[in-house]
Amino acid sequence: MSFKYPVSRPALEGRELEYLTGAVEDGWISSQGPMVGRFERAFADYNGVAHGVSCSSGTAALTLALRALGIGPGDEVIVPEFTMVASAWAVTYTGATPVFVDCGDDLNIDVTRIEEKITARTKAVMPVHIYGRRCDMDAVMDIAYQYNLRVVEDSAEAHGVRPVGDIACYSLFANKIITAGEGGICLTDDPKLAGQLAHLRAMAFTRDHSFLHKKVAYNFRMTAMQAAVALAQVERLDDILATRREIERRYDEGLAGVPGITLMPPRDVLWMYDLRAERREELREFLAGESIETRLFFKPMSRQPMYLHPDWPSLKAHTFAEDGLYLPTHTGLSAADQDFVIDRVRAFYGAG
Known part of the structure; x- marks a missing residue:
């Protein structure tokens, strides 16, 4: 079903086409050439981190991060109960075991319950900044x-939240705050980890690029065409975040007090505008009838098969x-569009 008011829509309003055309005209469309490095440097600099290592998806970024840290069979990784399944899958892909911790009132991992799940096998913890809310990283x-x-x-849903862990992993899927259509990136201040991330994403080739591979690795490279789009998005990230803050403000004001x-709770950056709704399925059906997605x-993870x-x-x-x-939350949403969504939610609950 096509919606007039979709939940998400990419905003390609900067130099995306210019950079993409340049990559094609220069003949650099694979993972080689300057564009990938330009994006990695720009995103790392934006976040105040020394190294950026791009890859093919946010899930790939998480998998690379765990592997670069030596996580593998027999290990355990603390993962939130409330998250997208890719967080847990990345742990499973390494052969390690995800151990789940319930969420708090902000949907993020309940940090007060992490210690009770730590065992002698625990090697890492994976906080997730849910819907753009920064986890209690201290x-x-x-x-x-x-x-x-x-x-x-x-940090798949939290571009603009500054990282403090060993490695932070971002998604560039089409519905994320910034996008390359598909793609991901890892950020770290550790040069050895950055080298290991880059090594693992590119099939663990040796320096002479002979076809001797000393470890199982991945073909998780980002293309120059994806990097071209992502670079243009990074250049506009401050404006994108500001627009999203305004969307959050209008929803907060328009929906406050609706029975x-x-x-x-407020978000540090807005990915999706989430809320809780009585008679949720009836509300969704009503909004779909108004072309609102x-x-x-x-x-939750413990409900996954x-x-x-x-x-x-x-x-x-x-x-x-x-x-x-969650409601439509993209930067192409005009004030009039958002007013219509708010009006229809209020009308459903008799708060018109």
Whole structure:
């Protein structure tokens, strides 16, 4: 179904076409040439981090980060119960085991419950900045220091949240704050980790590029065409974030006090405008009839078939998953568009 008011729409309003055309005209369309390096440097500089290593997706970024940190079979990684399944899958891809911790009221991992899940096999913790809300990284880093754990930040939904862990991983999928259509990038201040990330993403070729591969690696490289689009997006990131802050403000003001709606805590950066709704499925059907798209909250990890757990009904994450949704949240959404969405939500609950 096509919606007049979709949840997400990429905004390609800068130099994307110029840079993409330049890459094609120069003949550099693979992972070679200058464009990939330009994007990596620009994004790393924006975040105040020394090294950026691009790759083919956000999931690939997480997988590379874990592998670069030496995570593998027999290890455990602390992962939020409430997240997109790719966070857990990246752990599974390495042969390690994800160990889930329930969320707090802001949907992020409940940092007060991390320590109870740490065992002798725990090697890392993966905080996820859900929907653009920064996790309590001071608490995470204190725990990591105390237990000698590595920290991989899943920042797929949080471009503009400055990283502090060993490696931060970003997605550039079409619905993200900035996009390359597909793609991802890892940020780190550690030059050795950066080298290992770059080595693993490119099939672990030796320096002489002979076809001797001493470890199992990946073909997770970003193309120059993706990097061209991503570079243009980075150049506009401040403006994109400012526009999204205004979208958040209008929703907050327009939906405050609506009976049946529970607003969520503020976001550090806005990826999706999330809320909790009574009679959620009826609301979604009503809004769809008005050509307004909505999306459901993530399904918690212990409800995923590969991670099913008998204790799932008692977890806070499942309460949120039962009534949570998000509304259209893209920079092409005009004030008039947003007013219409707000009006239709209010009308459904009789708060017109």
